[in-house]
Amino acid sequence: MIEQLEYEMSKYRWNILGLCEVRRKHFGETLTSDGLKLYHSGREDKHENGVGFIVHKDTADAVLGCRPISNRIIIVCLKTAPFNTTIIQAYAPTTDHEDEEVEDSNNEVQKTLNEMSKKDIIVVQSDWNAKIGEDAQEDWEGTCGQYCNQATHDRGLRLLEFAKYNDLKIMNTSTLE
Known part of the structure; x- marks a missing residue:
């Protein structure tokens, strides 16, 4: 799967790609064979849900930090001009989950957004289902x-x-x- 994402990033000349359903445990960083950086945040107990970013090697130096919020939300901050850019990547529960879980997820995205620096350019991207x-x-x-x-x-x-x-x-x- 990583190889396909590397290919697509190269083909379309993308610098950063947000991911849902990463299905990796914990928070981690991995360097791919092509030098791309994979940041991921997943559940602690099993390979389910998960979000992440793949950052192109030419953009990796611009990453100021990547912070996991949960297995459904991760943020990355990039050094950009004239302002830094913060990207929130989220993954909402699917329709087979209870409404309460969807509300909790939406509230968590809102709380994360509220905590972002108002000086940054903020992008919220997600599979909202x-x-x-x-x-x-x-x-x-x-x-x-x-x-x-x-x-x-x-x-x-x-x-x-x-x-x-x-x-x-x-x-x-x-x-x-």
Whole structure:
């Protein structure tokens, strides 16, 4: 799997890639055969869930730090100009998990976001396991774009509320303009 990610990063010239379902235990750092750095945060007891980043070797010197929050949230801070960039990588519970677990996960992402330096550029990226529907474009103008599913479900509504509250835009529903 790492080899495929290395190939894709090279092909598309990506410098950093956020990952979900890493399925590695604990927090760790690994150097790949191509010199890329894998940071991961997972459960302590088993190979389940997990989040991480792969950082290209040309970008590795810009990493100021990587901090695990849980097996569903990890952050990396990069030295960039004119401001540092902090990326929060999260992985929300799937639809077979209880609503309470989803709420706890969303609250943990919000708490992490609240603790970030307001001087940094902050990126929140995640597999929210949410569906945003066509109905949301009109009702949530400025929060999501036009490229949506047919209908918004409950977790999609929670994502819209989170994005609106934090003045964020759901980018996979939009084109870059």
